[in-house]
Amino acid sequence: MQNFMNSLSGWFLVAQILGLITIGFEFASYQIKNKSKYFLVTGVGSFFWLLMFFSMGMATGMDTQLSLIVAAIYSTFRNLVFWQIFKHNTPKSQEAGLIFLLIMIVVALTAGTFTVLNAPADVRWLHILGLITALGFVVGQYLPGVHYVRISVVFYALVVILTQTPLNILYGDFRWNVMGIAIEGAKILSVIAFYIKYSKEPHKPLIQLSKP
Amino acid sequence: MFKIISDGGCDFSEKEAKEHGVTIIPFYISLDGENYLKEGVDIKKDDYFKQLLANKKLFPKTSQPSPADYIDEMIPHLKEGLDIIILTVSSHLSGSNQSAVNAAKLMEEEYPQRQIIALDSLSGCIGQGVILRELIRMRNDGLDTLKAKEVTEKIIKNANIYFTLDTLEYLKKGGRIGPTSALVGGLLNLRPILYVEEGKVASLEKVRGKKNAYKLMKEALIEALREEKNNINLSIGHILSEEDATEFKDAIEEALEIKMENPLTEVGATIGTHIGPGALAFAYCKKYENFL
Numbered sequence: 004m005q006n007f008m009n010s011l012s013g014w015f016l017v018a019q020i021l022g023l024i025t026i027g028f029e030f031a032s033y034q035i036k037n038k039s040k041y042f043l044v045t046g047v048g049s050f051f052w053l054l055m056f057f058s059m060g061m062a063t064g065m066d067t068q069l070s071l072i073v074a075a076i077y078s079t080f081r082n083l084v085f086w087q088i089f090k091h092n093t094p095k096s097q098e099a100g101l102i103f104l105l106i107m108i109v110v111a112l113t114a115g116t117f118t119v120l121n122a123p124a125d126v127r128w129l130h131i132l133g134l135i136t137a138l139g140f141v142v143g144q145y146l147p148g149v150h151y152v153r154i155s156v157v158f159y160a161l162v163v164i165l166t167q168t169p170l171n172i173l174y175g176d177f178r179w180n181v182m183g184i185a186i187e188g189a190k191i192l193s194v195i196a197f198y199i200k201y202s203k204e205p206h207k208p209l210i211q212l213s214k215p
Numbered sequence: 216m217f218k219i220i221s222d223g224g225c226d227f228s229e230k231e232a233k234e235h236g237v238t239i240i241p242f243y244i245s246l247d248g249e250n251y252l253k254e255g256v257d258i259k260k261d262d263y264f265k266q267l268l269a270n271k272k273l274f275p276k277t278s279q280p281s282p283a284d285y286i287d288e289m290i291p292h293l294k295e296g297l298d299i300i301i302l303t304v305s306s307h308l309s310g311s312n313q314s315a316v317n318a319a320k321l322m323e324e325e326y327p328q329r330q331i332i333a334l335d336s337l338s339g340c341i342g343q344g345v346i347l348r349e350l351i352r353m354r355n356d357g358l359d360t361l362k363a364k365e366v367t368e369k370i371i372k373n374a375n376i377y378f379t380l381d382t383l384e385y386l387k388k389g390g391r392i393g394p395t396s397a398l399v400g401g402l403l404n405l406r407p408i409l410y411v412e413e414g415k416v417a418s419l420e421k422v423r424g425k426k427n428a429y430k431l432m433k434e435a436l437i438e439a440l441r442e443e444k445n446n447i448n449l450s451i452g453h454i455l456s457e458e459d460a461t462e463f464k465d466a467i468e469e470a471l472e473i474k475m476e477n478p479l480t481e482v483g484a485t486i487g488t489h490i491g492p493g494a495l496a497f498a499y500c501k502k503y504e505n506f507l
Contacts (some may be wrong), residue, residue, distance in 0.1 A: 092418060105395070147405065147421040193340060207457030208434035210420045213375045215440065215447050215501045 018058035022182035025051040026189040033156065033193035034200075036149050039089040046082030052186065053079050081107050085144065105146050111137055129165065136162045148209065149201075153194045160187040217330070219350055219362040220288055222280055222311040224304025224336070224485045225343040227233060231478075233249055235351045238288050242279040243309070244484050260481045264455050264492045269376060272465050274388045279311040285318035289331070292317045294323060298330035300367070302347050304339045304485055307416035330360040332368055337414035340486040341452040342376030348448055348477065349503045361380035366506045374500035377410045377419065377436075379428040381456070381493020389489040391416065408432060411488075416489075428497070429463060436497060443501065444471045452480035452496040459495055461492050467497075474495040492498040 016048035028048030035041040081103075088100035093113035115134035122130045136159040143155030165186045221227070223241040232239045243251040246266060252278075263383055289299055301319065301417035306312040311479060315333035322331050336343040349370050353363040379480045380386065384403075387397035400421070401409075406428040408419045422428040440447055451467075460479050468475060482496060 025333050092397070094392050095416075097418075098396050101393075101395040101399050105399075146403065198261065208431060208438050210431055210435045210440035212377060212410075212435045215373060215375070215499050 012099045014062035014087075018055050018062060019182060021051050021055035021058055022186060025049075025055055025186055029186060030189045030193040033153060033190060033197055038147075039086060039092075040085035040155045041152070042082050042089055044143075046079060046086050049075060049079035055182070077107075077110070081141070084145075096188050100145075104141070107141060108138060111141065129162070133162050137211065153197060153212050156190050157194050160190045216290040217300050217354060218295075219347070219364065220285065220299060220301045220315075221343070222303045222309075222315070222485075223348050223483060224299075224309065224311065224330070224339050225302065225345070225347045225483075226340045226480050226483045227344065228481070229255060230299075235348075236354075237347065237351065240280040240284050240288060240294075240311075242280065242309075242483075242485050243277070243486075245276045246273060248276060254484050260483050260487075264487065265486055267488075268455070270490050273442065274385075276487055277309075278292070279309050280314055282314045282318040282321065285315050286322060288491055289318065289322050293326045293329055293331075296329075299332065300350065300360065300364060301331075302336050302350060302367070303331045303333065304343055304345065304410070305337045305411065306335045307414035307428075308339055308416070309485060310497075313483040324347050324360055328415045330364075332360070334363050334364065334371065335414070336374075337361070338374055338376050338498070339413050339474045339481045340498075341450040341480050342374055342411055344372050344373050344452075344480060345448045345450050345477075345498045347501045348450075349500065353503050362507075366503050369506040370503060373506075374497060374498065375410065376498035377408060378490060378494055378496035379406050379408050379422075379425075379432060380490050381425065382491050383407070385489055385491030389392040391489060398404055405471055411435060415471050427458075429459070432495075432497070433463065433470070436467060440471060440499065444473050446505065447499050448477070448502055449473075449475055450467075450480055450497065451475070452498070455481045455488070455492040456495055463495060465495075 005086055007177040025048050028051060032041050032045035032048060035044060047166070053072060056068045056071045056075050060072065084103055085100065087098045088103070115130070115137065119127055119130045119134060136155070140155040140159040146152070164184055218238070218241060219236070220238045223239055225239070227235075227237060227239055239255070241253040244254050244263060245251045254260070254263070267275070267482050285301065289488050291424060292299060299319075301315045303315050312333065312335045319331040319333040338346065347368065353366060356367070363505040365381070383392060383397040383400045386392045387394060392400070404424050405421045406423070406425055407421050408428060408431065409416055411417070411418050420431070422431055429473050440449065449467075450463050451460055458480065463480060464475060482490075482494060487494070
């Protein structure tokens with residue numbers, strides 16, 4: 004135990020705290036129906052997620068975290084741009100938002116295809132699944148209503164868990180990434196909590212019209 | 216006693232206008248960019264939209280009535296000794312209100328003893344229509360010109376109009392959405408639910424598919440009107456989608472246990488050019504007695 008404690012650096016502990024903050028924001032974001040507020044909260048969550056990887060990089064070496072840092076920058080940037088787009092909700096902002104969405108899809112598709120092609124043949128299917136669910140999630144975030152984003156994030160989170168946990172079948176060894184499980188698990192739990200709450204709510208129309 | 220004049224933005228049929236003693240000043244439409252036709256006079260609404268459907272590349276232009284168009288209609292009534300209240304489509308959507316205001320100013324100089332009032336409905340089509348219907352009721356109930364003006368101004372603030380579209384093509388053609396939004400929105404089968412806020416068209420929500428859009432609009436309308444269902448002037452309009460509009464009307468009547476007084480309205484070119492065939496709209500306001 005003493006050896007284990009000694010092996011923990013300050014940066015590692017900071018990373019765990021940032022991970023917990025990320026969990027809080029991610030959980031909270033899927034309780035929010037308003038798209039603009041959802042993107043702000045999940046965007047802040049992504050930013051702490053980015054900081055977590057950075058701290059982990061400081062603890063374990065940046066080279067192991069670099070791809071995750073890039074993914075987190077991509078995620079934070081996307082969420083915060085979407086936040087502004089949905090906040091302003093003007094024809095110009097929507098047009099800019101869609102062009103941005105298409106660029107994001109092309110970037111993810113290019114990076115994902117590159118990853119798939121370089122993956123060992125026996126685990127290529129999981130990378131393809133990751134690519135599909137990631138793209139589905141980005142489109143789901145943009146689509147109107149409360150359901151698409153929640154359904155798509157569950158599939159995406161499940162695939163991420165599959166790659167980061169004892170269920171890891173990419174590298175043939177069991178690598179516990181507790182914080183990774185917790186963050187993705189928080190998203191799934193939040194969606195479950197949302198639907199439990201949603202099913203108990205008295206039925207209200209999704210749009211509110213001005214009362215006469 | 217006052218005479219009511221409205222521009223063609225209210226989408227009253229010729230028969231209705233005659234029945235209610237309202238003079239309609241039509242808008243001008245040009246299909247070729249050169250020859251302008253009077254809407255409802257030289258070209259019927261149905262024919263106009265059928266031509267739009269037949270030729271997808273067509274994007275007609277609309278032009279507001281001129282001050283002279285208003286003056287020509289005002290003079291005989293002023294000579295009869297009547298005051299005049301003009302109701303126009305939102306000044307943010309058309310220059311019709313400016314024409315009416317200019318015409319009213321000119322006529323005030325010639326007929327200083329008469330009240331000549333030009334009101335901006337800050338709405339359009341059936342939204343302007345429900346305000347106009349309340350103005351007609353006020354006139355029929357004998358309210359004087361200034362009281363009717365004061366109450367109409369309150370109704371204008373209270374009136375709401377919402378609509379959904381069958382295609383994004385016409386919003387794109389009118390420059391209200393960009394080409395990417397139209398393309399992606401079309402691919403994802405998105406239907407915007409739009410409304411008019413302070414005279415300008417704004418987006419309320421986007422929904423996937425016509426069925427979902429209608430369902431959402433029905434639920435929201437029932438919820439909004441439930442408490443005031445016997446105290447409102449409600450109107451439903453459409454462009455070449457009478458079947459959908461009838462179904463929508465029946466569902467609302469059944470859910471709220473009311474019988475709508477206003478007939479289904481065919482939306483005209485003023486708003487219709489920008490939203491296209493297949494659109495469905497509803498508008499409502501409280502009856503004028505609430506604002507006395």
